[in-house]
Amino acid sequence: MTLYEIISVIVASLAFVLSLYSAINTYYEKHIKTKVYLRWVHEAGKQLNVCFLISNMSSRPSTITNIYFENHDETVESTWFPAKITSKTNLKTLAEQHAFIDCTPLNIPPRSSKAFIVGFQYLRSNQIIRDKMKFKFVIDGTDVYMSFHPKVVLDNNQIKYVLENRLK
Template sequence: MSIYEIITVTISAIALALSLYAAISAYYEKHLKAKIYALWFFYFDRRVNVNFIFSNMSSRPKTITKIWIKYDDKVAESTWYKARMSSTKINGKDICTFSDMVPVNIPSRSSCQAIISFTYLNNFPIPMPEKLTFIFEIDGTKVEKTFNTTKQLTVDEQIIAVEHDLWS
């Protein structure tokens, strides 16, 4: 084998290794799962509001089409409409804040925040359990996740939180 053939084979082997690495990286990046975090919880009058952060580092956008809450062997789906959370009068005008609703679209390589409301919960335990389980339907796949409910807001804190979301 001449020196030129050795150089050609070496360059071809390096190119093959780099292309394999690129293909594996692209496959891995495309199939990253969305991460879900719960910032705070608020329970009042048979309604639970949860502030979720959805993070999607995949190269494909993700869609969360349904969210369920599990409690005491019961399952309840989130509202399909915007639920009124607070209202304030400013300069004589009634300014209302509403929850977000599903579906939640998460663009690729980004995150979003949504306050999801679960209304008309019958026999929801009082006080709120230390852990709550949620089921998310993300791109047709169901994902079950349990969160600690340590950050439970009071009425005043919830009003401040949703109004801050309105003005930011």
């Protein structure tokens, strides 16, 4: 074998190894699962407001079409409309600003994270927030059941400051 033949075999082998690595890496990146984290919860009468941080590190966009809250004997779906949760009037321009609950479907672009405030209305139970809260997410057509232990429960004063941040 000549030197040129040896070099061409080495280059062809390296090209094959790199293309195989690229194919495996692309397959892996497409199949990374969407992750959901519970940031905080707030109970307002018979309504539960929940802030989820949704992380999609896949190379494809992800969509959450439905979110269900399972509480005692009831299962409640998240609101399908953007319900107003707070408003504020700008004193300089006298323009009103409104903050709304996010409604499904929720779209998360590839390789990004987003925070959503989701509302569950018309709950029958008196005690909504418990040590363990169960949710069902329909992510890209697949049912995903998750249980969370709420670490941050906001009272009415704290929710006011959190929602004012959405108005900015």
